[in-house]
Amino acid sequence: MSEKSNICPKTEKCPLFQREMLVSKKAQDIYMRIFCKAGEKGRNRCRRFQLVKKGFNPASDIMPNDDRTVDDIIKDM
Numbered sequence: 001m002s003e004k005s006n007i008c009p010k011t012e013k014c015p016l017f018q019r020e021m022l023v024s025k026k027a028q029d030i031y032m033r034i035f036c037k038a039g040e041k042g043r044n045r046c047r048r049f050q051l052v053k054k055g056f057n058p059a060s061d062i063m064p065n066d067d068r069t070v071d072d073i074i075k076d077m
């Protein structure tokens, strides 16, 4: 698998990846390593990615590891 395919295709418009959501660079790097740069498996675990795939534009307070289900997040939107 190439380096590029490991990276989420939503990075350009994702405030988490664009470093707009977290103050801590260390925390940011951890999220990116676990979700954004971890191939299909990584992004498929990301709540933000799951919402985008369903056609939603997740607010910037929704973290990749939000403990709600996608359907619950949608209900709360």
Ligand code: SF4
Binding pocket: 008, 009, 010, 011, 014, 015, 016, 017, 032, 035, 036, 037, 042, 043, 046, 047, 048, 049, 052, 064
């Ligand atoms: S994996 Fe999630 S947090 Fe990372 S760029 Fe994709 S949608 Fe954003």
